[in-house]
Amino acid sequence: MKVLITGGAGFLGQRLARELLARGQIKGPNGQPETITELVLLDVVRATGFDGDARVRAEVGDIADRAVLERVIDTQTQTIFHLAAVVSGQAEADFELGMRINLDASRELLETCRLLGHKPRVVFTSSVAVYGGALPAVVQNDTALNPQSSYGMQKAVAELLLNDYARRGFVDGRVLRLPTISVRPGKPNAAASSFASGIIREPLNGETSVCPVAGSTRLWLLSPRKAIECLIAGCELDAAALGLQRVVNLPGLSVSVDEMLDALREVAGEAVVARVEWQADPRVEKIVGSWPGQWDTTRARQLGLTGDASFADVIRSYLEDERISVR
Amino acid sequence: MKVLITGGAGFLGQRLARELLARGQIKGPNGQPETITELVLLDVVRATGFDGDARVRAEVGDIADRAVLERVIDTQTQTIFHLAAVVSGQAEADFELGMRINLDASRELLETCRLLGHKPRVVFTSSVAVYGGALPAVVQNDTALNPQSSYGMQKAVAELLLNDYARRGFVDGRVLRLPTISVRPGKPNAAASSFASGIIREPLNGETSVCPVAGSTRLWLLSPRKAIECLIAGCELDAAALGLQRVVNLPGLSVSVDEMLDALREVAGEAVVARVEWQADPRVEKIVGSWPGQWDTTRARQLGLTGDASFADVIRSYLEDERISVR
Numbered sequence: 179m180k181v182l183i184t185g186g187a188g189f190l191g192q193r194l195a196r197e198l199l200a201r202g203q204i205k206g207p208n209g210q211p212e213t214i215t216e217l218v219l220l221d222v223v224r225a226t227g228f229d230g231d232a233r234v235r236a237e238v239g240d241i242a243d244r245a246v247l248e249r250v251i252d253t254q255t256q257t258i259f260h261l262a263a264v265v266s267g268q269a270e271a272d273f274e275l276g277m278r279i280n281l282d283a284s285r286e287l288l289e290t291c292r293l294l295g296h297k298p299r300v301v302f303t304s305s306v307a308v309y310g311g312a313l314p315a316v317v318q319n320d321t322a323l324n325p326q327s328s329y330g331m332q333k334a335v336a337e338l339l340l341n342d343y344a345r346r347g348f349v350d351g352r353v354l355r356l357p358t359i360s361v362r363p364g365k366p367n368a369a370a371s372s373f374a375s376g377i378i379r380e381p382l383n384g385e386t387s388v389c390p391v392a393g394s395t396r397l398w399l400l401s402p403r404k405a406i407e408c409l410i411a412g413c414e415l416d417a418a419a420l421g422l423q424r425v426v427n428l429p430g431l432s433v434s435v436d437e438m439l440d441a442l443r444e445v446a447g448e449a450v451v452a453r454v455e456w457q458a459d460p461r462v463e464k465i466v467g468s469w470p471g472q473w474d475t476t477r478a479r480q481l482g483l484t485g486d487a488s489f490a491d492v493i494r495s496y497l498e499d500e501r502i503s504v505r
Numbered sequence: 506m507k508v509l510i511t512g513g514a515g516f517l518g519q520r521l522a523r524e525l526l527a528r529g530q531i532k533g534p535n536g537q538p539e540t541i542t543e544l545v546l547l548d549v550v551r552a553t554g555f556d557g558d559a560r561v562r563a564e565v566g567d568i569a570d571r572a573v574l575e576r577v578i579d580t581q582t583q584t585i586f587h588l589a590a591v592v593s594g595q596a597e598a599d600f601e602l603g604m605r606i607n608l609d610a611s612r613e614l615l616e617t618c619r620l621l622g623h624k625p626r627v628v629f630t631s632s633v634a635v636y637g638g639a640l641p642a643v644v645q646n647d648t649a650l651n652p653q654s655s656y657g658m659q660k661a662v663a664e665l666l667l668n669d670y671a672r673r674g675f676v677d678g679r680v681l682r683l684p685t686i687s688v689r690p691g692k693p694n695a696a697a698s699s700f701a702s703g704i705i706r707e708p709l710n711g712e713t714s715v716c717p718v719a720g721s722t723r724l725w726l727l728s729p730r731k732a733i734e735c736l737i738a739g740c741e742l743d744a745a746a747l748g749l750q751r752v753v754n755l756p757g758l759s760v761s762v763d764e765m766l767d768a769l770r771e772v773a774g775e776a777v778v779a780r781v782e783w784q785a786d787p788r789v790e791k792i793v794g795s796w797p798g799q800w801d802t803t804r805a806r807q808l809g810l811t812g813d814a815s816f817a818d819v820i821r822s823y824l825e826d827e828r829i830s831v832r
Contacts, residue, residue: 273673311750312647320639322647323665326749331669335662338650342658346600422653423638 179204179212180254184241184287185262186219189362190303190405192227194259195219197406199231204257205414207299207350212256220250221262242283244290251287253296257413260287260302265369266329266465273328280332285339292348300340301413304355304425306398308334310468317473319427326468327370337425344424352420354412357400357430357485358469360438361496370465374399377435378442378493381453382502390459393436396471400430400485401492403499408483415481429485431492432472441489445497446504506531506539507581511568511614512589513546516689517630517732519554521586522546524733526558531584532741534626534677539583547577548589569610571617578614580623584740587614587629592696593792596656607659612666619675627667628740631682631752633725635661637795644800646754653795654697664752671751679747681739684727684757684812685796687765688823697792701726704762705769705820708780709829717786720763723798727757727812728819730826735810742808756812758819759799768816772824773831 181198185191198204198214206212219225220237228234239246241262251258262283269276284302291298307330308323325331337353344351362375373390374397380387400408408428420426433441443451475485486492497504508525512518525531525541533539546552547564555561566573568589578585589610596603611629618625634657635650652658664680671678689702700717701724707714727735735755747753760768770778802812813819824831 320649320651322649324647324750325665325669326672328669328673331665334665338652338658338661338665342652342655345653346655423651 179206179214179256180216180218181214181257181259182218182220182250182255183259183261184220185260186236187221187223187225188261189364190359190402190409191219191221191259191261192225193402193406194261194409195225195228195234197410199228199233204410206256207417209416218250218255220246242278242286244286247286247290251290251294251298253294256298258287258291258298258300259409259413260284260300263303264329265367266307266327267368267370267372269329269332270327270465271368276328276332280329281335284336288339288343288349292343297347297350299413300349300351301409302336302340302351302353303409304333304337304353305330306355306357306469308337308355309470313470315472317427317470319474319477327465341424345422350417351424352412352415353425354408355425355427356405357398357428359402359405360397360399361492362402363496363500370462371397373462377454378438378496381442381450382446382497382504384453386453386455388455388457389435390457390462391435391466392458392463393439394434395463395466396432396434397438397466398430398432398470398472399489399492400428401495403495404484404486408485411483419481426478426481426483427473427475428483429475429478430472431486431489433489438489441493444490445493450504506533506541506583507543507545508541508584508586509545509547509577509582510586510588511547512587513563514548514550514552515588516691517686517729517736518546518548518586518588519552520729520733521588521736522552522555522561524737526555526560531737533583534744536743545577545582547573569605569613571613574613574617578617578621578625580621583625585614585618585625585627586736586740587611587627590630591656592694593634593654593656594695594697594699596659597654597792598695600655603655603659607656608662611663615666615670615676619670624674624677626740627676627678628736629663629667629678629680630736631660631664631680632657633682633684633796634792635664635682636797640797642799644754644797646801646804654792668751672749677744678751679739679742680752681736682752682754683732684725684755686729686732687724687726688819689729690823690827697789698724700789704781705765705823708769708777709773709824709831711780713780713782715782715784716762717784717789718762718793719785719790720766721761722790722793723759723761724765724793725757725759725797725799726816726819727755728822730822731811731813735812738810746808753805753808753810754800754802755810756802756805757799758813758816760816765816768820771817772820777831
């Protein structure tokens, strides 16, 4: 089987690629494991770190350009993970860029598949940011989408598109709504939720980190490790089990920022927690405050998708994955 | 004030134009009545019947063509009613056409306004078809959109776009979700709901009409007369009263097909009702059956938007408006 990952040089794309290559196979549409013969990683920069692996083909190009998509998708491309996106803060700052990458590219990808006619499996990632406004304490499957950011709007539109393309039989689509991913390794990015990793990652690295929201702010989190597991499991789900509703809210942990720091204290001690500084940023508070702190995960559980057990476990898996020892 | 109606040669567009010209003015953004100095009617065919009125400018063009939109929208265009659409049955039969007219054109219109930068009032019409799947008996304002047709998906996407363009201050947008309009004059069209007018109109005209759904099928209806009143009142609403949520479900009547025919019997007698023939059409039943039979109208009422009192009244207003006497 030939697999494509868009955003293949990004954080989740790289981890997904490594996991798929380690497994060597993925279940096909009939539920039987199939060998991954080619893994195409498309991104605006070349995906690195896979040089020794003959299965990997790193492609550089603009995801919103139909010609680029036609170069990386053919009738042999049976599975597509579409992870490429402009993050929330950037889509709010640059409206045209967000529309082009988060909306137009998603549509071009679906169109490319429709016109090829081979009905591949297409996995989109979506986000907590599709929700907003006056939300119930626990968001239900039938709670209306009400994005309060252009990023959230673009993700909501991509969901609607994919659902209709799936209903019409153009693709075998799945949308996996991700909680905020924490702890991400690396550097802060332009996502409004960047701090949700920064307040754990930087202190563990001996650096200070600024928390731009109140300690009582409730987040809905998923570790990178569980996110990758859910992406693959979500892709492998039987199409019949999904029916006409192709969107699945992945299971998260509902934790306040204070509870995150309690977990950091438990794992790494008070001296590490003391590296967090507080400085409210109304722009971030407004965007993050509009997201749900928890959603109902009954459907995900019924489909066999599982999340993290505790945020202390999330921190421990971060330390393990990144080979960091607590000082 | 300069006003644009897209779909200006269509049924609702023509009626809206006549009503606006009769009133001669419309409230401006500050709540004060302003004289309508120019009324541009854009459609794929030339709007007729306004030849004597110097205020009317009938334009012919492709609504999805940016150059056409730039010809009919300038910084003096303070109010836009965007009614142009491909109906549900047609959007299902011709996917590309539906995407182009119902989605791309709506976006091009918003983009044209954003780039002009004058923040006009933009009124979009949407539809019951944005809902679907397992619905509560009465759809609430926070019930999730779950379109089961490409038409419904395209309308839902246009809603999300307009809401975000309004949030960002690019336009002063309003989405008015219309119940199924009945009784439409004229001929059957490709809408899945075409029968909701046909089973009243044709029998009153001495002709037989085929009802493709069961008598127990519940519809959510609004008369053309009230629809036009709501479009203008919705346009004139104070932006502050709408806040960030720019979508309003217009008030409808929840009636079954059997109840519609009871009303027809009341107004026109048994001999007229006897002209309805029954022949189930699974394609129509599937689409229409996915729509809500009723939605909560609290918000519309609070905003001062009102619907019809009874379906018998709807039939009587049809007879009056179309100058038909019951035989």
